[in-house]
Amino acid sequence: MVQYNFKKTTVVPSGKDFIDIILSRTQRQTPTVVHKGYAISRLREFYMRKVKFTQQNFHEKLSAIIDDFPRLDDIHPFYGDLLRLLYDKDHYKLALGQVNTARNIIGKIAKDYVRLLKYGDSLYRCKSLKVAALGRMCTVIKGISTSLAYLEQVRQHMARLPSIDPNTRTLLICGYPNVGKSSFVNKITRADVDVQPYAFTTKSLFVGHTDYKYLRYQVIDTPGILDRPIEERNIIEMCSITALAHIKAAVLFFLDLSGSCGYSIEQQAALFHSIKRLFMNKPLVIVCNKIDLQPLEGLSEEDMKLVMDMKAEAIKSVIAQGGDSNDEGVLLTMSTMTDEGVIAVKNAACERLLNQRVEIKMKSKKINDVLNRFHVAIPKPRDTKERPPCIPPAILEARAKANVETEKRKLEKDLEEENGGAGVYSASLKKHYILDDEEWKEDIMPEILDGHNVYDFIDPDILQRLEELEREEGFRLETEADDDFEMDGKELTEEEQALLAEIRRKKKLLIQEHRIKKSTAESRPIVPRKFDKDNKYTTERMGRELSALGMNPTSAINRVRSRSISRRGRKRERSLGREGEAMDIDNDQSNKKLRAMSRSRSASRSRSKSRPPGEVTPGEGFKDSTQKQKAIKIAKKSVKVRNKNARKGEADRVIPNLKPKHLFSGKRSIGKTSRR
Amino acid sequence: MRLEKCWFCSSTVYPGHGIQFVRNDAKIFRFCRSKCHKNFKMKRNPRKVKWTKAYRRLHGKDMTQDSTFEFERKRNRPERYDRNVAEKTLMAIKKIDKIRVAREARHHKMRMKGKPAIERQAALTELEKSINLVKAPASLLQESQITPKIKVKIAESQPVERMEE
Numbered sequence: 001m002v003q004y005n006f007k008k009t010t011v012v013p014s015g016k017d018f019i020d021i022i023l024s025r026t027q028r029q030t031p032t033v034v035h036k037g038y039a040i041s042r043l044r045e046f047y048m049r050k051v052k053f054t055q056q057n058f059h060e061k062l063s064a065i066i067d068d069f070p071r072l073d074d075i076h077p078f079y080g081d082l083l084r085l086l087y088d089k090d091h092y093k094l095a096l097g098q099v100n101t102a103r104n105i106i107g108k109i110a111k112d113y114v115r116l117l118k119y120g121d122s123l124y125r126c127k128s129l130k131v132a133a134l135g136r137m138c139t140v141i142k143g144i145s146t147s148l149a150y151l152e153q154v155r156q157h158m159a160r161l162p163s164i165d166p167n168t169r170t171l172l173i174c175g176y177p178n179v180g181k182s183s184f185v186n187k188i189t190r191a192d193v194d195v196q197p198y199a200f201t202t203k204s205l206f207v208g209h210t211d212y213k214y215l216r217y218q219v220i221d222t223p224g225i226l227d228r229p230i231e232e233r234n235i236i237e238m239c240s241i242t243a244l245a246h247i248k249a250a251v252l253f254f255l256d257l258s259g260s261c262g263y264s265i266e267q268q269a270a271l272f273h274s275i276k277r278l279f280m281n282k283p284l285v286i287v288c289n290k291i292d293l294q295p296l297e298g299l300s301e302e303d304m305k306l307v308m309d310m311k312a313e314a315i316k317s318v319i320a321q322g323g324d325s326n327d328e329g330v331l332l333t334m335s336t337m338t339d340e341g342v343i344a345v346k347n348a349a350c351e352r353l354l355n356q357r358v359e360i361k362m363k364s365k366k367i368n369d370v371l372n373r374f375h376v377a378i379p380k381p382r383d384t385k386e387r388p389p390c391i392p393p394a395i396l397e398a399r400a401k402a403n404v405e406t407e408k409r410k411l412e413k414d415l416e417e418e419n420g421g422a423g424v425y426s427a428s429l430k431k432h433y434i435l436d437d438e439e440w441k442e443d444i445m446p447e448i449l450d451g452h453n454v455y456d457f458i459d460p461d462i463l464q465r466l467e468e469l470e471r472e473e474g475f476r477l478e479t480e481a482d483d484d485f486e487m488d489g490k491e492l493t494e495e496e497q498a499l500l501a502e503i504r505r506k507k508k509l510l511i512q513e514h515r516i517k518k519s520t521a522e523s524r525p526i527v528p529r530k531f532d533k534d535n536k537y538t539t540e541r542m543g544r545e546l547s548a549l550g551m552n553p554t555s556a557i558n559r560v561r562s563r564s565i566s567r568r569g570r571k572r573e574r575s576l577g578r579e580g581e582a583m584d585i586d587n588d589q590s591n592k593k594l595r596a597m598s599r600s601r602s603a604s605r606s607r608s609k610s611r612p613p614g615e616v617t618p619g620e621g622f623k624d625s626t627q628k629q630k631a632i633k634i635a636k637k638s639v640k641v642r643n644k645n646a647r648k649g650e651a652d653r654v655i656p657n658l659k660p661k662h663l664f665s666g667k668r669s670i671g672k673t674s675r676r
Numbered sequence: 677m678r679l680e681k682c683w684f685c686s687s688t689v690y691p692g693h694g695i696q697f698v699r700n701d702a703k704i705f706r707f708c709r710s711k712c713h714k715n716f717k718m719k720r721n722p723r724k725v726k727w728t729k730a731y732r733r734l735h736g737k738d739m740t741q742d743s744t745f746e747f748e749r750k751r752n753r754p755e756r757y758d759r760n761v762a763e764k765t766l767m768a769i770k771k772i773d774k775i776r777v778a779r780e781a782r783h784h785k786m787r788m789k790g791k792p793a794i795e796r797q798a799a800l801t802e803l804e805k806s807i808n809l810v811k812a813p814a815s816l817l818q819e820s821q822i823t824p825k826i827k828v829k830i831a832e833s834q835p836v837e838r839m840e841e
Contacts (some may be wrong), residue, residue, distance in 0.1 A: 433757075440759045447677050449769050451688050455678075456748045457765050457772075458755055466768045469743060473775050480782070492799060499810060500799055506809045550815025 006158040009068040010061075014152070015145025019138045022057045026050055026134075036123040047130040048117045054134055055110030058141070062103040065151065069096055078166045078246035085238050087154050095147040095154075102144045106137045162207040166247050169357065170218040171210075171349050172282075174240055174275075175254030176268050177224025178261035180289040182206075183336040184254070185221040188346050193221055199262070200224060203236050205243060212350035220249070227271040244275070250283040250353035252345070255307070258293035265299075269306040276313055283352035284314045285332060287345050292335040307331070525646045684712035684722050686729035739783040744776040 013021060030053050034046050072080045072089060083092070113133035120126035164170075173181045177199035185193055189208025194201050206221040222240030226233075233241065244251070255268055288296055288307070299307065314330045332348055334341030361367060412427055419425035430441050446454055459465070492500065517524070529537055539560060543553035613632065614625040622628040648654040680689045683705045695713050697705040707713040715725065722730040732738040747768075755761075807816065 435757055437759070440757060443757065443759060443762075445757060445762055446766070448679055449766060450773060451679065452748060452769055452773075453679050453750075454762075454765060454769065456750055457769055458751070458761065459747075459765075460761070462747070462761075462768050463764055465747070466771060469772070469775060472743070473778070476782075490796060490800075492796070492803075496803060499807070500803050502810045503802065503806045507806065546812070549810070549812035550818075551812045 006070070006155075006161060009155050009158065010064045012065055012148050012152040012155055015142050015148055018061070018141050018145075018148065022054060022061070023134070023138070025057055026054045029053070034123065038123075040121065043123050043126050044117055044120055047120070047126040048114050050130055051110055051113050051117065051133045054137060055106055058106045058137060059103055062099055062106075065099055066096060066103070069151065069155070076166045076246070078164070078242060081242040081246060082161070082239065083158070085235055085242060086157065091150065092154065095150050098144045098147040099151070102140050105140050109133060109136050109140070162205055164205065164207050164220060164243075164247070165218065168218060169215065169350075169353055170220060170247055170249035171252060171346075171353065172220050172222065172243060172247060172249040173252045173254065174222050174225060174244060176226070176256065176261055176263050176271060177201075179224070179254040179256040179268075180261075180336050181224070181254050182221055184252075184287075184289070184334075184342065184345075185219055187336055187339070187342050189219050191219075191221070200236065205239055210346065212347065213354070215354070217350055217353075218249075220247070225271060225275070227267060227274060241275075241278070244278045248282065250285065250349045250356075251279055252285050252287050252349055253279075253310075255286060255288045255310075256290050257288050257296065257299060257303075258290045260290060260293060265303045265306055269310060272310050272313075279317060282317075283349070283356050284317050284330070285345065285349045285352065286310055286314055286330060288331070288333045290335060290337070291333045291340065292338045296333050525648065527646045531644070531646055680706045682706060682708035682712050684708075684716055684725075684728060686722075737787070739780050742776070742779060744772055744779065747772050 030050050031046065034043060036043075038046075070079070070083065072083055072092070075083075083089075110133065113129055117126055117129050120129055173185060175181055178197070178201075182193040182195050182202050185191055185206065185208050186195065188210045191206055191208030193206050193208075200223060202221060202223045204223065208219045208221070210217050210219055220243055222243055223236045225237050225240055228237075230241070253272060255265070256263070257265065259265065286307075296307075311331045318330060332341065332345045334345050336342060416422065416425050416427065428442075433441050435441060448454065539557045542560075543557055546553035546556060614629045616622045616625050616628050620628070622631065677691055679691075681687070682689050682694065684707060687708050689706055689708045694706060694708045695710070697707070697713075697716075699705065705716065707716065715722075722728040723734050725731055729738065733740045811819075
């Protein structure tokens, strides 16, 4: 039995989407890099591949669409008719035909262009050919985009059709609008069909399922049918007509006895007679609904006559099928409002259908294959002795007792319920403890005390051991009190203590100084003592420190003073008597300057035989000697202060600025800018 | 609920604290805080890490063997509840604690007993060695020369003076 499931048809993309999908797939799944320097065969192959790939994809997708959509002639006539009705048959076929043609055209395009590409002689030409090919294929698809849109609509609608199996057991419900068909279906199945007071609430077929004798029955609810010639019927009515026509099912024709549907019994009878052809070979049950409003017996004579006519017709069909001519299953009454007779109707219909189907099956050839399954083997009794099952009497007694006992015992659950339920009452878990004394049951035992686990200390003879321990402790205390502190006689005197303190202080200072020196060693210049600007190293200081150590500093100071340069320099100047300026300014200049001057003079004297300082040599780049002298002056000035402070400059291999801004500014495209 | 001991530092782990690590051989390591846990992960030996109890016990800084430690032992057999026993146990715990603390203090005192003597000796040697920071050898010499000016007629003192000169 093939299940007609139209939900699995492939989604039909719109024209634009289709093109996008295929082109992006081509882009992704074929190689993309090509240079004009490649061999021509390689270039041709590259572009041919793209064209062929695109064509193949189009072909696949279009074929999938064509295959998945059902061909109206090949499926069950019920579905064929239904689809023909719902989607205009011509339009449907045309759309699919267009898709097919598109597929063929695209194939031809691809073939042509591949042939042309074989003779492409440059990258540019091959590329243009490929562009043209793909462009033409896409135009074809654009041309069928309306058909694709229509097919997508059809597909979506088809997916929502109810899945009716035309071959299985089915109950078909028909009648005028508003007679109570959908309510009946709601009652016997789980389908939730809309029930409203206006006509044509049900606009399409609905399926529900119900069970009878362990078998599943489909129940199809149809839209109401009006009494019209077939040419004038609209699509909704045609749906039910189609169902009636093609599905082999039990038909339940609904009659509204009260006329509250808006149509009289005559009209309904007229309808019945006009469609009775469709009821041939189908078990027919005439159901009179809404008997709570109008019971069958209370009908007027004409109405009764009409109803009986219908019944007669129905019986005729029963006889035609070979069933017995009793009228039990033919005319039934029920009310969906009061649920009276609903089940009876269902059972009757199901029974009739089942019988019919079984008959047919029995008459078919396949029955012989299945016949062996119908035999139930029963062993032949060998004698007439009765052998009932044997239950020992003890078990019977126990069973009887158990029934009595279970009512006597009070459970914890009952107790809980008595005292207020689950949230209010909490059962006492300690109730059944077995202890030496009953009062101890509710005791709370501490587990932790002062950072110890109490359970670790529990011991039956703990007290005894504790006593021993305390005794021991007592002994020990006594013996210790006798111990005295032994005092040595070797104490330090006051002086010695003062000296020691002094020593320690000095050591500390030394250590501190050393630490500072060590930590600043790299950035601290080593200033030779003659450039000491703080005047730390003076004779007064030396004298102070020496006397602190307990020595007489005068001899040391004298020795130092006799050897100082200033004194020596002065003596030499006076003896030589040259360069009178020096003598004039002698008293005004400081010692430092004197020392500096004396040094530079000796240096310059050694150089006096070479060139004067302001003379311009040709390769240097100076205009004249004044410019050069000025340059020398500026250079010396810029370096003077730094030299005085004995600081490192560029010539001393020092990088003053490790990350100059002009080299490290700007953003990176990727990565961090913490270094370059 | 139990108070456990930290595997690394041997301090108590209260409920709600620390981390418990179970190794593939099913040995359980409990740590009181992340410091111990991280040290463990670094594979440090607690016997070599100064601040742990294991080190202190190993190097004799803390008391190791004592009868007060035997009172606290994990017993695996459950005992039936007895109110009197419970009362006595609770009182006993307090007393045992007191005694244990007193003993530990005594141990510490014994350990520190020789300290003043050592300090004094250290002071003397320092004084001897580093006297040159406060007093120049020349002045020391003068002093030593000054003092024996007190005339003491002892024949033995003179060879000593000559060595100093």
